[in-house]
Amino acid sequence: MNIRLISGIKRWTKGLMLKHMHRMITCREFEDFVLQYFDNELPGPQRTMFELHLRICRECREYLAAYQRSIEIGREAFKSDDDVLSEDVPENLIKAILEARKL
Amino acid sequence: MHDESPTPQDVTPEQMVRDNIVWMLRLAERLLGDRALAEDAVQDAFISAFKGLEKFEGRSSLKTWLHRITVNAALTKLRQSKRRAEQSIDADLPEFDQYNCRIEMPWQYLASLDEVMQKEDLRKTVNACIDSLPDSYRIVLQLRDIEGYNTREVAEQLEISEANVKVRLHRARAALKKRLEPILRGEMF
Numbered sequence: 001m002n003i004r005l006i007s008g009i010k011r012w013t014k015g016l017m018l019k020h021m022h023r024m025i026t027c028r029e030f031e032d033f034v035l036q037y038f039d040n041e042l043p044g045p046q047r048t049m050f051e052l053h054l055r056i057c058r059e060c061r062e063y064l065a066a067y068q069r070s071i072e073i074g075r076e077a078f079k080s081d082d083d084v085l086s087e088d089v090p091e092n093l094i095k096a097i098l099e100a101r102k103l
Numbered sequence: 104m105h106d107e108s109p110t111p112q113d114v115t116p117e118q119m120v121r122d123n124i125v126w127m128l129r130l131a132e133r134l135l136g137d138r139a140l141a142e143d144a145v146q147d148a149f150i151s152a153f154k155g156l157e158k159f160e161g162r163s164s165l166k167t168w169l170h171r172i173t174v175n176a177a178l179t180k181l182r183q184s185k186r187r188a189e190q191s192i193d194a195d196l197p198e199f200d201q202y203n204c205r206i207e208m209p210w211q212y213l214a215s216l217d218e219v220m221q222k223e224d225l226r227k228t229v230n231a232c233i234d235s236l237p238d239s240y241r242i243v244l245q246l247r248d249i250e251g252y253n254t255r256e257v258a259e260q261l262e263i264s265e266a267n268v269k270v271r272l273h274r275a276r277a278a279l280k281k282r283l284e285p286i287l288r289g290e291m292f
Binding site for chain 2: 008011012014015016018019026027028029030031034035039057058059060062063065066067069070071072073074075076077078079089090093094096097098100101
């Protein structure tokens with residue numbers, strides 16, 4: 001059997017399991033909760049369901065780790081650019097601003 | 104967005120400009136992606152600041168106050184310039200199959216923050232990936248995740264609902280994650 005077929009069967013089995021397990025959410029429902037989860041805004045019962053899904057779903061676990069890492073990397077990349085760049089004070093612009101103030 | 108800095112009454116206009124112009128230019132350039140537009144935005148921001156000095160109530164620091172004014176000036180410039188047509192980011196959003204299961208390639212490796220930050224070319228690629236997002240998503244991501252504003256503040260600055268900010272932020276983060284995947288999976292080391 002080829003890999004696509006095997007992964008399709010795995011997802012079908014997982015889909016059935018998630019659909020019928022008590023207090024379980026699907027990956028699509030999990031996605032809807034991601035932002036609230038990071039903002040600590042998920043109410044208790046939904047947080048429990050979110051974390052339960054996280055425990056049993058490898059795809060969502062890996063997705064969430066990469067999602068979180070990309071936020072950290074994005075933030076740091078801009079910050080480090082600010083640290084590295086040393087910029088001269090732009091005298092022409094300062095002059096233009098102070099002259100515009102007099103108008 | 105709070106820090107210890109003098110009030111406008113403590114400094115001359117020239118000193119206020121000199122003390123703040125460099126970081127304001129960087130902020131405007133980050134938001135606009137264009138140096139000339141950023142200079143225009145900073146000039147507008149200082150003119151607004153001088154006009155509004157009497158209204159400054161000292162409830163925030165001078166830097167926090169100028170930060171907001173600069174963001175507003177940059178957003179006005181962005182609306183006026185419409186530097187590029189909005190492109191859909193649908194192709195970079197998470198995929199699900201007919202069973203509502205996530206379709207995600209297995210992750211054999213996830214790069215650490217340090218691994219990426221140590222390499223200047225990777226940092227530049229990260230910044231380019233952020234800059235490549237459509238403006239309506241990029242701006243929300245930058246204001247929330249990089250500049251540190253909360254959802255309500257971003258909604259006010261962009262004149263959109265908080266629900267809309269949340270939708271755009273999540274999509275922007277998901278699309279950024281997708282665009283950073285070659286780096287995150289260690290394929291660019």
